[in-house]
Amino acid sequence: MDLVVIVSVIISVCAASTPLLLAATGELVVERSGVLNLGVEGMMIIGAVTGFAMAQVTGNPYLGALAAIAAGAFFSLLFAFLTLSLATNQVATGLALTILGLGLSGMIGEGFVGQPGIKMEAVNIPFLTDIPVVGKLLFGQDVIFYSSLILVAAVSWFLFRTRAGLMLRSVGDNPQSAHALGIPVIRTRYLAVLFGGACSGLAGAHLSLVYVPQWVEGMTAGRGWIALALVVFASWRPARVLVGAYLFGAVTIAQFHAQALGIPIPAQFLTSLPYLATIFVLVLIARNRRMTLINTPASLSQPFVPDR
Amino acid sequence: MTLFLEKRANYSRLFSALSPFLALGLTLVFGTIMFTVLGQNPAEALYIYFVLPLTDAYLIEQIVLKATPLILIAIGLSVCFRSGNWNIGAEGQYLIGGMIGSLIPVYFNDFQSPIVLPLMMVMGMLGGAMYAAVPAILKSRFGTNEILTSLMLVYVAQQFVDWLVRTPWRDPQGMGFPGTKRFNESAVLPDLLTNGEAHWGTVFAVVAAIGTWFMLSKTMKGFEVTVLGECPRAGRFAGFDAKKMTIFAFLFSGALAGLAGIAEVSGSVEKLDDNLSLGYGFTAIIVAFLGRLNPLGILAAGLILALSYIGGEEAQIVLQISNRATNVFQGLLLFFVLATDTLIHYRIRLEFGSSVKGAS
Numbered sequence: 001m002d003l004v005v006i007v008s009v010i011i012s013v014c015a016a017s018t019p020l021l022l023a024a025t026g027e028l029v030v031e032r033s034g035v036l037n038l039g040v041e042g043m044m045i046i047g048a049v050t051g052f053a054m055a056q057v058t059g060n061p062y063l064g065a066l067a068a069i070a071a072g073a074f075f076s077l078l079f080a081f082l083t084l085s086l087a088t089n090q091v092a093t094g095l096a097l098t099i100l101g102l103g104l105s106g107m108i109g110e111g112f113v114g115q116p117g118i119k120m121e122a123v124n125i126p127f128l129t130d131i132p133v134v135g136k137l138l139f140g141q142d143v144i145f146y147s148s149l150i151l152v153a154a155v156s157w158f159l160f161r162t163r164a165g166l167m168l169r170s171v172g173d174n175p176q177s178a179h180a181l182g183i184p185v186i187r188t189r190y191l192a193v194l195f196g197g198a199c200s201g202l203a204g205a206h207l208s209l210v211y212v213p214q215w216v217e218g219m220t221a222g223r224g225w226i227a228l229a230l231v232v233f234a235s236w237r238p239a240r241v242l243v244g245a246y247l248f249g250a251v252t253i254a255q256f257h258a259q260a261l262g263i264p265i266p267a268q269f270l271t272s273l274p275y276l277a278t279i280f281v282l283v284l285i286a287r288n289r290r291m292t293l294i295n296t297p298a299s300l301s302q303p304f305v306p307d308r
Numbered sequence: 309m310t311l312f313l314e315k316r317a318n319y320s321r322l323f324s325a326l327s328p329f330l331a332l333g334l335t336l337v338f339g340t341i342m343f344t345v346l347g348q349n350p351a352e353a354l355y356i357y358f359v360l361p362l363t364d365a366y367l368i369e370q371i372v373l374k375a376t377p378l379i380l381i382a383i384g385l386s387v388c389f390r391s392g393n394w395n396i397g398a399e400g401q402y403l404i405g406g407m408i409g410s411l412i413p414v415y416f417n418d419f420q421s422p423i424v425l426p427l428m429m430v431m432g433m434l435g436g437a438m439y440a441a442v443p444a445i446l447k448s449r450f451g452t453n454e455i456l457t458s459l460m461l462v463y464v465a466q467q468f469v470d471w472l473v474r475t476p477w478r479d480p481q482g483m484g485f486p487g488t489k490r491f492n493e494s495a496v497l498p499d500l501l502t503n504g505e506a507h508w509g510t511v512f513a514v515v516a517a518i519g520t521w522f523m524l525s526k527t528m529k530g531f532e533v534t535v536l537g538e539c540p541r542a543g544r545f546a547g548f549d550a551k552k553m554t555i556f557a558f559l560f561s562g563a564l565a566g567l568a569g570i571a572e573v574s575g576s577v578e579k580l581d582d583n584l585s586l587g588y589g590f591t592a593i594i595v596a597f598l599g600r601l602n603p604l605g606i607l608a609a610g611l612i613l614a615l616s617y618i619g620g621e622e623a624q625i626v627l628q629i630s631n632r633a634t635n636v637f638q639g640l641l642l643f644f645v646l647a648t649d650t651l652i653h654y655r656i657r658l659e660f661g662s663s664v665k666g667a668s
Binding site for chain 1: 311312313315389394396446450451452453455456457459460461463464467468470471474475590593594597630632633634635636638639640642643646647649650654656
C-alpha cells in the first residue's frame with residue numbers, strides 16, 4: 001500500500017471514531033459526576049435527526065450541528081429531571097431515554113428518509129491542506145473532527161486541573177460529603193448531564209452530516225452503547241477514551257475494507273465484529289479489578305436526595 | 309420555585325397501586341397535546357388509538373396475539389430486574405430462541421410427529437437461555453457490565469439470524485425472498501380459536517405469569533430474588549449467593565424470551581424470516597415496568613402496550629398518522645411510569661419564592 005492509500009484509510013478511521021469519541025467523552029463527564037446515563041444512543045439519534053433536519057431546512061450544515069447540540073442537551077434534560085429531581089432509577093430512566101429517542105427520531109425524520117443529505121465539507125486551509133501526504137490528514141478534515149480532539153483535551157484539563165473539575169469529581173465520589181461542604185450536588189449533576197447530552201447530540205450530527213450524510217432510521221446502530229462501553233474501557237480517563245474510540249473506529253473500518261475486498265466471510269459476521277469486540281474489551285478490562293476500582297466514580301448510578 | 313423530595317416514613321400503598329394509572333393518564337394528556345400539534349382532532353385520534361380496537365373481535369384477537377410475546381418476555385425481565393440484574397438483551401434471546409427452535413422444521417421438514425412441537429418449544433427455551441447465559445457468566449465470573457454485554461449480543465443475534473435466513477436456510481423456492489421454507493403442520497403451534505390468529509403461545513404466557521407470580525410471592529426463591537435485588541448486603545448475610553442469582557435470573561428470562569421467539573415463529577409466521585426482530589424485547593422493558601414488575605400486572609400491561617400497537621396501525625389507516633407515533637407513546641409511557649413511581653417513596657414538595665437551603 002502506498003502512502004496516499006494509508007493516509008486515506010487513517011482519515012476514514014478518524015471519521016468512524018469521531019462520533020464515538022464525542023459521545024464517550026460527554027458520558028465520561030456525566031459518570032464522573034456520579035450519574036449513569038444509558039440514554040446516549042437516544043440522545044445521539046435525536047442529535048442526528050435534528051442536525052439533518054436543520055441542515056435541510058437552512059441549507060447550512062453548521063447550523064445543523066448547532067441545532068443537534070441544543071437538541072441533545074434539551075433531550076437529556078428529561079433524564080436529568082427524572083433522575084436528579086425525582087430520584088428515579090438511573091438505569092431504567094436511561095433506557096427510557098433511548099427508547100423514546102429512537103421512537104421520536106423515527107417520527108421527526110420520516111419525511112427526510114431517502115433525501116440526499118448536505119455534507120459538512122472538510123476545511124481547506126491554503127498551503128497547509130496542500131502539504132503532501134499529511135496535509136489532508138492534519139488540516140483537511142471536518143470541523144467536528146477537530147472539535148472532538150479539542151474536547152477531549154479540554155475535558156481532561158477541566159477534570160484534573162481545575163477546581164470546578166475537582167468539585168465535579170467529588171460530587172461523583174461522595175455526594176454526601178460534597179453536599180456537606182456546600183457544593184451544589186444536584187446543580188453540578190444537572191450541568192454534567194446537559195454537557196453529556198450536548199456531546200451526544202454533536203456525535204449524532206457527525207453521523208448524519210459527515211459520516212453518512214443521510215437520514216436513516218436507527219442510523220446510530222448501537223454506537224451510543226459502544227460509547228458507554230468505551231467509558232468503562234477507558235476506566236473514566238479521557239486520554240484512554242481517545243485510544244479506545246480510535247481502536248473501535250479502526251475495527252469498523254477494517255470490517256468495511258474486508259467486505260470491499262470480498263474476503264469470503266459473510267458480511268453479517270463482519271458487521272458483528274465491533275459488537276463482539278466491545279464484549280471482548282469489557283471482559284478484558286473487568287479482569288483488571290484494581291484499575292477499575294481506583295477510577296470508578298464511587299457513587300455511580302446511586303440516586304442522591306439532599307436532606308434539608 | 310424549587311422542587312424537593314421528602315422521604316415518606318413508609319412506602320405509600322396508595323401510590324403503589326395508583327402509579328401505573330397516573331402514568332397512563334399523563335400519557336393520554338401528552339397524546340392530546342401531540343395530536344393537536346400534528347393537526348389532528350385529539351379526541352378522534354385517541355379514540356382510534358385506544359378504544360376502537362376494543363370494539364372489534366378481530367382486532368381484539370390481534371391485540372392478544374401482539375401481547376403474547378411482550379408478556380412472556382416481560383415476565384422473565386421482571387425476575388431479572390427485581391433481582392438487580394439488568395438484562396437488556398431480551399431481543400437477542402428472543403431471536404436465538406426462535407432460531408434454535410426452528411432447527412427441527414428446517415432440517416427435518418418432512419418429520420411429522422406430535423413430539424415435534426414440544427421439542428421445538430423446549431429447544432427455543434434452551435436457545436434463549438443459552439444466549440442469556442453469556443452475559444450472566446461474564447458478569448458473575450469477571451464482573452463485566454451485563455447491560456452492555458447483553459445489549460451488544462442483540463446486534464450479533466440480528467446479524468446472525470439475518471445471515472441464516474438469507475444464505476444457508478433460505479428457501480430455494482422462495483423467489484429469492486429471505487426466509488425458510490414454510491413449516492409443515494406438525495411444527496405449527498395450533499390456533500387458540502378455530503381459524504383464528506391467536507395461538508397457544510397465549511396459554512404459555514398466562515401459565516408463565518401465574519407460575520412466576522407464585523414463585524415470586526410464595527416461595528423461598530422469590531424471597532431470595534427480592535432480597536438480593538433490594539438489599540444485596542442483607543442477602544449476603546442471609547447466605548444468598550448473588551452470583552448464582554445472576555445466572556438463575558438470566559437463564560429464566562432468556563428461556564421465556566426464547567419461548568416467546570419460537571412461539572412467534574411457529575404460531576404466527578410459520579417460518580423463520582428476516583422480520584422476527586420487531587423490537588419486542590425492548591418494548592417488553594416498558595411492559596415490565598408498567599406492570600410494576602409483578603407478573604399479574606404484566607398481563608394487563610402487555611395488553612395495554614399491544615393495544616397501542618394495534619391502535620397505531622388503525623390510526624395510520626384511518627387518519628394517516630405515522631405509526632411512529634406509537635413508539636413515542638410507548639417511550640413517554642415508560643417515562644411517566646418511572647416518574648410517578650417516585651411518589652411511592654417520596655412526597656414532592658414545591659416551594660415558591662426564595663427558598664432557604666438548610667445545608668448551604
